[in-house]
Amino acid sequence: MICVKGSKKLTEALAAFEITSKPQSAVCTVIEIPGYYDELNRLTDNSSVIVVITGMVNLKEWKIIQKFKHANLESLPGKIESYLQTFEQQEEPDISFEFEEDTFEENTPVTHQHDTVTSINKVQDKPQHTSIFNQSFNKRGYIAASFSASGGVGKTFSSINMGGCAALVGISTVAVDLDFGFGDMDTAMGLVDPRQRDKVLDKKAVVPKNGWATVAEWRRFARDLKGSLLRHNSGLYVLPCYPYAGNEIPGTEIEDLILTLAEQFDLVVIDLGVDAFSPHARTALNLADTVFLIGGQDEKTIGKLTQFLGTENAHTKKMKLVINMVVPTGYYTPKEVAKKLGFDSYDEIPLDTQGVNAAKKNRKLAIQLNGSTAGNAVKVIASKRLPFQQLAYEEQLVGGGKKSLFSGLKSMFRRG
Ligand SMILES: Nc1ncnc2c1ncn2[C@@H]1O[C@H](COP(=O)(O)OP(=O)(O)OP(=O)(O)O)[C@@H](O)[C@H]1O
Ligand SMILES: [Mg+2]
Missing domain, CATH: 3.40.50 (Rossmann fold)
Structure with missing residues (x-):
């Protein structure tokens, strides 16, 4: 039948x-x-x-x-x-995507410029922060988290590309994977082999000599956390989390980790899973200055987000709605999605399968690819939503000038 x-x-x-x-x-x-x-x-x-x-x-x-x-x-x-x-014997179809190689930008050199604290606007005004263990932190970098109650909507994509934007212009930035169930930030960036997490695939990555810290083991490296992190070719430092390692880490430990990172970096971007109620997610959502709530155009995602927004964990005031993988044929328009979720403003990232896959193949982020529409959208969002002067290049892109935002960022980066 x-x-x-x-x-x-x-x-x-x-x-x-x-x-x-x-x-x-x-x-x-x-x-x-x-x-x-x-x-x-x-x-x-x-x-x-x-x-x-x-x-x-x-x-x-x-x-x-x-x-x-x-x-x-x-x-x-x-x-x-x-x-x-x-049907039981049939294999899945093999899908491959095309990409024109010549739309790539050359690799951006990574300098140590981002080791010095640069002109951060709001960040420097923040008061000292004391953790639950009464450890005091001298500095408090900006903390941005990507969250969605729905899977596969682009939480990881947004956090690594948002962080990459900042890293490329010399803002000292670390991306932290707090998706304990399915953490794949390091592999999504093409840094390591997903089957052998200790095998580095990105030849341009900077690899600490004595192995690198992970979320579950960060204490062991606490003395020199920054020096114990993998660094992507964009300059973005990465604290990976291997799936199912760290589920039992208490929220207080995560608080210390986030604040330690915020002391050593100007920007901490956090990638979360779909569960907002685990101790680590609660802590991250609580500590974040901005939470990018990643949404989609389908009923299911909207339903899950609506449910989440009704909980005490939602912190709606600091939430920025980002609707990802936007297509004109989507069930709801981005405007309708925002209205349904009760947001007055929103940002959107188009679906850009070619660009995103081409970036992945070359172990780059979409924002490093000139022709990626999704990458360009993230640059605009980063420049609008993150409080760093160095990112204020939105007009170049929106104004349709010949120079892409990326080349603007690059030339500034060269000027130092
Ligand atoms: N705007 C986009 N255009 C094209 N592909 C995209 C876009 N955004 C994300 N992707 C791709 O979609 C897939 C899912 O994205 P991602 O892994 O970031 O979602 P997630 O919300 O982190 O998922 P999970 O719940 O599994 O952690 C990835 O392969 C990613 O590269
Ligand atoms: Mg993810």
Whole structure:
């Protein structure tokens, strides 16, 4: 029996099969995309599915579709017959993306300029901070966290690219991975091999001689935390967290870690998971000066964010809404999303599959790629939302000048 979710044409094409409307009672489900995206989310993991793509799909849909097979409407009945017999043996399709190499910027040299405290606006005005252990900290850098109650929306992408923007203009910046369940910040930056976390892939990364600190083990390196961190070719320092290591770290320990980093760096960007109520997430959300709330255009993400925004952990005053992977065909427009979530203002990052993947292939951040629309959007957001004069180059980009923001940043960087 086949379950069909889609247009009349699709149902007619499958009229020869016994059709049901309940995926649970069918051996195979046929779903038409776009239009029935939510149905994909409702399916159980092991249900066999044929996806018929009849229009443009967004990245999220595409990622889900990759799990399944897709077919042309015309050839569908034949495909279904063979699929029903053999679906267990079939392999997932191989997807590859194209990119024009010449749109890359040259590697930006990393200097030690960012070791000195530069002109930070609000940061220097902050009072000294004392941790719960009564340890006092001499300086308090700016703390920005990326959070979303929904998975895969771009929390990691936003935090590393936002941090990369700052690092590239010489602001001493560290990115901390506090997604204990699925931490992948180091691999998302192309720094290390995801299967062998100690294997550094980025040839231009700076690697501490005696191994590098991780969130679970940061105390061991506390004496010289900055000198014990991996450094990406953008100049961004990284404190990685290996999945499932550190779940039991108490919030107080995380508070000390964040404040220690904020003492040594001008900017600390924190990548969080989807759970706002774990002790470490609570601590990070509490300490952050700005929380980038990452949203999407789909009902499911909006629902989860709405639920989160109703809790005491939401700290709505310091939250900036960033709607990521925006496509014109999204279920809601960014404006509608903001309205639904109760935000007067918002920023958006377009879906830029080519740019983001090209950056990944070259172990760069999207903001290091001239032609990346998502990277450009992050630069604008960073310049608007982070209180550093060095980032104030928004107009160059928005004004459509010949120079990209990146080249503006680079020339400034060279001027020192
Ligand atoms: N604007 C964008 N355009 C294209 N691809 C994007 C964009 N933003 C993020 N991505 C890609 O989408 C995928 C999911 O993003 P990311 O890992 O940052 O999400 P996340 O919210 O951190 O996910 P998780 O919940 O698993 O931690 C990644 O492969 C990322 O590179
Ligand atoms: Mg992530």
